[in-house]
Amino acid sequence: MIRTGLLVSLFLLSFAGCDTKRDSPVQTRRGPGTPAYGDAFVTGSIGEPSTLIPILASDSASHDVAGFVFNGLVKYDKDLNMVGDLAESWDISADGLVITFHLRKGVKWHDGADFTSHDVLYTYRVTIDPATPTAYAEDFKQVKEVSAVDAHTVRVMYKTIFAPALASWGTAILPAHLLEGKDITKSELSRKPVGTGPYVFTEWIAGQKVTLESFKDYFEGQPYISRIVYRIIPDNSTMYMELKAGGVDMMGLSPVQYARQTDTADFSARFNKYRYPASAYTYLGYNLRNPLFSDKRVRQAITSAIDKEEIIHGVLVGMGQVAKGPYKPGTWAWNPDIKDFDYNPKRALQLLAEAGWTKKNGDGILVKEGRSFSFTILTNQGNDARLKAAQIIQQRLKQVGIEVKIRVIEWASFITNFIDKRDFEAILLGWTLGQDPDIFDVWHSSKTGKKELNFIGYKNEELDRLIVAGRGTFDQEERKRCYWRIQEILAEDQPYTFLYVPDALPAVSARFRGIEPAPLGLMYNFIKWYVPKGEQVY
Amino acid sequence: MLRYLVKRLLTLFPLLIGITLITFTVIHLAPGAPVEMQLDMSPKVSAESRERLRKFYGLDKPLHVQYISWLGKLAKLDFGRSFSPDNRPVMDKIKERIPVTLSINVIALILEFCLAIPIGIFAATHRDTVIDKGITVFVFLGFAVPTFWLALLLMYFFGVKLNWLPISGLHSLGEGRLSVLWWLWDLAKHLVMPVAVGTFGSLAGLSRYMRSSMLEVVRQDYITTARAKGLSERVVIYRHALRNALLPVITMLGFSLPGLIGGSVIFETIYAIPGMGQLFYQGVMGRDYPLIMGILVIGAFLTLIGNLLADISYALADPRIRHGQGQGQ
Numbered sequence: 022m023i024r025t026g027l028l029v030s031l032f033l034l035s036f037a038g039c040d041t042k043r044d045s046p047v048q049t050r051r052g053p054g055t056p057a058y059g060d061a062f063v064t065g066s067i068g069e070p071s072t073l074i075p076i077l078a079s080d081s082a083s084h085d086v087a088g089f090v091f092n093g094l095v096k097y098d099k100d101l102n103m104v105g106d107l108a109e110s111w112d113i114s115a116d117g118l119v120i121t122f123h124l125r126k127g128v129k130w131h132d133g134a135d136f137t138s139h140d141v142l143y144t145y146r147v148t149i150d151p152a153t154p155t156a157y158a159e160d161f162k163q164v165k166e167v168s169a170v171d172a173h174t175v176r177v178m179y180k181t182i183f184a185p186a187l188a189s190w191g192t193a194i195l196p197a198h199l200l201e202g203k204d205i206t207k208s209e210l211s212r213k214p215v216g217t218g219p220y221v222f223t224e225w226i227a228g229q230k231v232t233l234e235s236f237k238d239y240f241e242g243q244p245y246i247s248r249i250v251y252r253i254i255p256d257n258s259t260m261y262m263e264l265k266a267g268g269v270d271m272m273g274l275s276p277v278q279y280a281r282q283t284d285t286a287d288f289s290a291r292f293n294k295y296r297y298p299a300s301a302y303t304y305l306g307y308n309l310r311n312p313l314f315s316d317k318r319v320r321q322a323i324t325s326a327i328d329k330e331e332i333i334h335g336v337l338v339g340m341g342q343v344a345k346g347p348y349k350p351g352t353w354a355w356n357p358d359i360k361d362f363d364y365n366p367k368r369a370l371q372l373l374a375e376a377g378w379t380k381k382n383g384d385g386i387l388v389k390e391g392r393s394f395s396f397t398i399l400t401n402q403g404n405d406a407r408l409k410a411a412q413i414i415q416q417r418l419k420q421v422g423i424e425v426k427i428r429v430i431e432w433a434s435f436i437t438n439f440i441d442k443r444d445f446e447a448i449l450l451g452w453t454l455g456q457d458p459d460i461f462d463v464w465h466s467s468k469t470g471k472k473e474l475n476f477i478g479y480k481n482e483e484l485d486r487l488i489v490a491g492r493g494t495f496d497q498e499e500r501k502r503c504y505w506r507i508q509e510i511l512a513e514d515q516p517y518t519f520l521y522v523p524d525a526l527p528a529v530s531a532r533f534r535g536i537e538p539a540p541l542g543l544m545y546n547f548i549k550w551y552v553p554k555g556e557q558v559y
Numbered sequence: 560m561l562r563y564l565v566k567r568l569l570t571l572f573p574l575l576i577g578i579t580l581i582t583f584t585v586i587h588l589a590p591g592a593p594v595e596m597q598l599d600m601s602p603k604v605s606a607e608s609r610e611r612l613r614k615f616y617g618l619d620k621p622l623h624v625q626y627i628s629w630l631g632k633l634a635k636l637d638f639g640r641s642f643s644p645d646n647r648p649v650m651d652k653i654k655e656r657i658p659v660t661l662s663i664n665v666i667a668l669i670l671e672f673c674l675a676i677p678i679g680i681f682a683a684t685h686r687d688t689v690i691d692k693g694i695t696v697f698v699f700l701g702f703a704v705p706t707f708w709l710a711l712l713l714m715y716f717f718g719v720k721l722n723w724l725p726i727s728g729l730h731s732l733g734e735g736r737l738s739v740l741w742w743l744w745d746l747a748k749h750l751v752m753p754v755a756v757g758t759f760g761s762l763a764g765l766s767r768y769m770r771s772s773m774l775e776v777v778r779q780d781y782i783t784t785a786r787a788k789g790l791s792e793r794v795v796i797y798r799h800a801l802r803n804a805l806l807p808v809i810t811m812l813g814f815s816l817p818g819l820i821g822g823s824v825i826f827e828t829i830y831a832i833p834g835m836g837q838l839f840y841q842g843v844m845g846r847d848y849p850l851i852m853g854i855l856v857i858g859a860f861l862t863l864i865g866n867l868l869a870d871i872s873y874a875l876a877d878p879r880i881r882h883g884q885g886q887g888q
Contacts (some may be wrong), residue, residue, distance in 0.1 A: 063732065069841075071644040078644050079601065154615040154644075159605045206615075206646045227655045228833020229728060250732055254831045258711055259727045265719045266726055433591025433846070472606060559732065 053534055054553025058235075061248035061559035062533070062550070065260040065269040069228060069253045072211040075193040076148050076155045086231050086251055089547075090131075091193035091216035094122050094141065094175075097456055099539030099546065101352065103187055107136065107194055107217065108175075117182040117495055122190070124173040128240050130196050131221045138169035143197035147205055154206060160189035184492045184500060185457045219244045219548045228253060245535075245551035248559065264292075267558075270530040276340035279526040292528045295538055298351065299525040302344040303410065303451040304517040305398065309478045311446055313396060320515035321362055322372035326421045327414055328364040333521050336409045340526060344519035346508035347452070347460055351540065353497065354458035356505040361512040361519070369421045378422075387422040395424035396446040401435045410520060411449050440476050449520075458504050459492045464511075479516040532556040567870065571863055576630070578859045579852065583626050586851055592618060593642035593846045616642050629852065638853035643845055649853040652838060659729065660822040660834035663750065667757040668815060675762050676808065679769020684796060686774065694766070702763035710756050710829045717752065725749050727831035753830045757823070769808055776804040810869075817861040 070083040075091060078084060094108040105111070108122040128136040145167045147153050148160070163186060165178040179186060196215050200208060214222050219241070220233035231251040235244040252269060254260045261278060263269045265288070274283065279294060305327075307314040314320055329343045348355040362368070373379075378387040378394055387394040398414065400407040408429055415425040430439065439445045452463065462468055465488050466480040484507055491503035511517075527543060529536060535550045536543060552558075594612045613619050617628070632639050638649035682694045718726035725731060729749050730742075776782065777800050785795045822836030835854065842850035 061732070072646070077646075080644070083644070151611060152615075154612045154646075156601060156604045156608050156612070158608050158611070162605070211645055212647075227652075228659075228837065229730070229831075230732075252728060252831070253833070254727055255828045255837065256727075256831070259714065259829055259831060262711075262714050262719050262726050266722065268726055268728075433589070433595070436595065437590035470606075472609065 051531055051534075051556075054551075054556070056245055056535070056551040057554045057557070058243070058245050058551075059247050059554070060532075060552040060557040061250055062246045062271070062547075063250045063252060063269050063559075064271045065254040065263060066251050067255055067257065067260070070225075070231060070251075073214040073222065073225075074195065074205065074208065074211045076144075076153070076157050076195070077206065077211065079156050082251075086233070087193060087214065087216075088218075089220040089233055089249060090214045090218045090222055091195075092218050093191035093193060094124075095187060095190050097188075097191075097541055097545075099537070099541045101456060101540050106191070107141075108190070111187075113187075113495060118179045120177045120179070120187065120190075121170070122175045122177070124175065125240060126173055128217055129238050130198070130217055131215045131236060132196075132199070134196065134198050136194075136217055137172045138175045139172070140194050140197045141175045142167060142169055143201055144192065144195045147195065147200070148192070157192065160192065182493050182495070184495055185459045187495070188457050220249055223248075239548070241548060244548035246533075246547070264528065267291075267530075270533065271527060274526040274528050276336075276338040276524070276526065279340060279528075280338045283528065291531055293531050293536070294526065294528045295536075295543060296340070296524050296526055297538060297542075298342065298349055298522050300349055300454040300456075301451055302347065302349075302454070302522045303407065303449070303520045304344070305414065305520060306448045306450065306477045306517045308443065308445050308447065309480075309516060310443065311396075313394070313446065316376045317514055318372045318376040319378075320518070322369040322376070322421070323418065323423070324515050324518040325362040325365045325372065326369035326423070327417050327518060327520075329520055330364070331417075332410050332413050335413050336406045337521065337523055341521045341523040344522045346511050346519060347454070347463070348458060348504070348508065349454055349522060352458070353501055354504040356508040359508050359512045361515070366417075366421055373421065381422050384424075385419075385422055386424045393424065394422065395426070397426040397428055398447045398449050399428050399430060399435065399439055399445050400449040402429050402431045406523075407449050407451070414449075441472060443476060443478070458500070459488070460507070461488050461492060464488060464507075477516055479514075481510060481514060484510050532558065564871070567867055571867070574863060575856070575859060579630065579633070579856060580626070582855050583629070583848075583852060584622075586846075586848060587622060589846065591846050593848065594618065595846075629849070633856065638856070639849040641850050642847045643841075643850070649849050652850060653835075653853060653857070656822075656833060656835050656838045657820060659832060660827075660836070661819055663754060663757070663832070663834065664819045664822070666750070667754050667761070668812075668819070670754065670758045671761050671765060672808075672812065674758065675765035676769050676805075678762065678766040680773055680796070680801070680804075682766065682770045683773035683777070684792075698763040698766050701759040701761075704760075706756060706760055706823070706825050707829055709759070710752070710826055713752050713756065714829075724751055727829070729832060753826055753832060756826055765808070765811060768811060769804070772807050773800060773804040776800045779803075817858065817865045820861065821858065 066082045066085065068080060068082040070078070070086050071080055072078050072083055073087050073090065075084060075087045078087065092107045094106060095103055095111070096106040098104045105125075107125055107128060109125045111120055111122045113120050122141070124136070124138060124141070130136060145161060145164070148155055149158050149164075163179050163181060163183040165180045167175065167177050170176055177186075177190075194217070196210075199210060199215055212225055216222075217240075219236055219239045221236045222231075223234045224230075224232040230253060233249040233251075235247050237243050252263075254263060254269070257275070260269060260272050261274075264272050274294070279296070283289075283292070283294065305323075307320055307323075309315060333339060333341045333343065342350060345359045345361045346356065350357075373387060373394075378389050380388045382388045382393055398411045400411055408427070411425075411427045415427060418425050440448070463474045464479060464484060465475065466482075466485050468475040469478050469480075487503045487507050487510075491500050491507070494500060511519075525542070529543070532552045533550050534553065535546065537546060539545065592613075593616060594609055610619075617625060620628075629639060638653075640646050641649055641652060678694055678698065682691045685691045714726050717724040725748055727749075729746060731745050731749075777796075782795060782800055785799045786792075790799075820835055822832075822834035822839075824836040824840045826832070827834045827836040828840075839851070839854050841847070842854065
């Protein structure tokens with residue numbers, strides 16, 4: 022299985038993130054029809070969910086399915102603004118330390134019980150309970166106290182102002198009446214979840230499929246599509262053939278599939294293709310402890326010697342865009358004015374000369390103080406795009422006199438033997454991005470310890486200050502100022518060469534109407550999707 | 560005989576423990592631990608929650624303590640709970656996968672024998688003719704062609720182009736509403752391609768074995784005698800030669816028995832069949848130690864039992880082994 026850096030965001034929809042300006046979806050050739058109840062939406066999942074109790078799961082398949090069964094207190098709307106979900110509204114105290122949630126009244130669990138503030142309290146307690154094997158306790162680390170004012174009001178007190186705090190309440194609220202006093206790890210709810218969400222769990226056949234049925238009493242109204250079926254199809258080529266044969270209704274296409282293999286009239290008549298930037302980026306990271314990369318002019322030179330457009334063309338058939346920082350283009354935290362180092366080999370040579378790399382040896386490799394400029398790029402096995410990107414970089418750097426070797430290593434060994442031991446020169450990897458722009462864990466200088474994610478060892482005092490300031494206020498304008506400045510610093514320092522942001526390329530059966538791509542992606546308004554009566558298949 | 564049996568049974572235990580000790584050590588030597596496989600590269604995870612998970616799975620204890628506690632559970636036939644986030648009993652996970660793999664393998668095995676034996680006989684009786692060479696090319700093609708490639712070609716042709724067969728999985732959606740006959744028909748349609756691909760790949764070995772065994776037998780004096788008597792070629796081959804030529808092939812059947820619960824990762828993945836191969840592969844990728852150990856123990860146990868059964872049947876068939884044992888005592 023292909024592993025990227027898994028940044029488990031709150032709303033792990035597989036097709037989250039969308040920029041409508043850039044590439045409008047292929048127009049639907051069929052008319053809108055009339056909304057009707059019925060039909061099923063069949064989608065494929067490469068992996069099988071592990072558990073449908075979201076706080077115990079760390080894989081995206083589990084979160085995808087559970088996302089239809091559970092709700093959080095808050096969620097992101099299509100334009101990435103925070104809105105209420107199970108909470109109707111909330112107030113933040115003047116000092117920013119107390120958040121009061123006013124819960125929706127009349128919400129029912131799928132088994133008919135009432136949803137109350139007690140469920141919220143239980144979810145908080147079980148998440149921070151040291152006996153619960155969850156990866157999400159960290160979300161609530163800044164919380165001082167949670168209390169229920171009444172059955173529909175919850176008050177949360179924080180030790181410090183913490184901007185991502187609000188988003189952390191998007192975590193799935195669990196049914197206290199079914200779990201309290203029991204061992205959550207042995208609960209049958211992990212295979213038969215009961216939530217408040219738009220879909221009710223019906224069936225899970227191990228290794229084959231998970232079926233959900235629409236919830237008639239859902240508080241935002243009954244969804245049009247009656248059933249959702251997650252088929253477990255571990256192979257991508259098989260999934261593609263299932264799509265063509267009508268066995269699945271939606272899948273994320275690969276760039277080649279999108280650009281070359283689905284260009285037929287038959288495919289366009291049966292499917293709508295969408296294209297927008299994915300919430301992820303790929304980068305070349307330097308081990309800054311290595312004297313070779315300690316001079317920022319050297320890192321700037323490497324970036325100047327790399328043609329990012331060429332990589333996007335060669336690796337993604339053009340289905341992506343140049344990355345210049347750790348944010349997704351089009352989001353509020355993204356700074357559009359960043360100029361880093363465009364492809365310019367002459368400038369690269371000049372920068373290298375300034376850093377003292379002036380002589381070349383017999384093979385045309387730069388030499389300084391008896392050491393030739395040669396390093397190894399490590400990347401993980403099973404990700405062809407990364408390997409190809411590394412090869413293109415290898416060619417380009419050779420032209421300015423830098424020798425690059427490439428090593429591909431199996432994921433577990435890559436982490437244990439190289440990343441954890443900080444035993445690497447350069448790495449080619451990717452990050453997926455959450456909705457909140459806080460980047461403390463990857464870039465703050467305090468995060469260079471064992472198993473921590475600033476593994477390149479980047480330290481910059483101004484950046485540290487800005488990161489802390491950015492998470493220390495709820496004022497979006499002020500946060501924006503911090504993150505825009507952060508991107509300027511990173512563009513100047515080049516601790517990573519940010520390479521590209523790939524496009525998400527989903528194809529959805531044309532019988533589904535009501536799909537409105539938005540910055541949040543496609544799936545956010547799934548309960549409004551419908552199939553006109555005459556076109557229903559299942 | 561009884562004594563021999565008891566002795567053999569008793570040696571099984573130290574053997575089994577030895578096998579588990581070695582595998583337990585080896586899988587713990589592989590880089591990465593269950594906790595890391597779940598949490599690596601996730602910024603939400605602090606050192607504290609990592610430690611929490613390690614403790615939960617008992618990974619904070621020394622290796623020998625982990626092994627002994629695992630062995631203690633095994634003695635009570637408890638394989639423990641999976642280290643994946645679902646934390647289900649390993650036995651449940653294996654139980655829901657075995658029927659699928661077992662039935663596909665049994666069908667494929669029966670087909671393999673039904674096809675390979677006639678092919679082998681035919682090739683032997685038409686030795687060195689164009690047909691023999693053609694058959695050789697055909698069966699080796701099956702042996703050499705990468706399974707995934709052939710599987711994808713068939714899928715594209717029969718599934719996408721002709722739309723005759725379902726592409727993957729075991730059942731169509733909504734099979735719950737169908738009658739039993741429909742259910743079976745539906746299942747059969749889903750199994751055609753995986754079984755065909757599996758069988759095609761394994762024809763070479765058995766049919767070549769059959770062919771050479773047959774050629775061996777027809778050189779024997781009693782076949783010459785049979786021919787000299789003026790029996791028709793048909794009777795010579797099918798009545799006289801075949802019986803003896805089949806004996807070694809039957810042994811092959813014995814050898815393939817432990818393999819029945821092992822699934823092929825490649826075609827189970829391509830055809831989305833939830834069998835043992837996929838389960839084991841996921842277990843290995845996730846460093847799910849109890850699951851890996853559980854599957855390996857079952858495999859080791861079946862192999863040992865298979866060997867024992869083979870030895871017993873030899874002993875029954877061959878008086879020298881029985882008597883040899885008796886004299887030694």
